[in-house]
Amino acid sequence: MAETDPKSVQDLTNVVQTLLQQMQDKFQTITRIDDLEKNIADLMTQAGVEEIEAAPEKAKEGQGS
Secondary structure (H helix, E strand, O other): OOOOOHHHHHHHHHHHHHHHHHHHHHHHHHHHHHHHHHHHHHHHHHHOHHHHHHHHHHHHHHHOO
């Protein structure tokens, strides 16, 4: 293995570059999804939706008594 086949090295380099690009693309997608979730949560908070969601839970608690 003293001599390295340039084609094999180039192929390996291409595979690694492709994998790194795919990982970066997936990370960016996940980051965008996280940002969207945060924005939706902020909008729900501004709209007072969390108070509406909490009401059914309080009703359930009252039924158990």
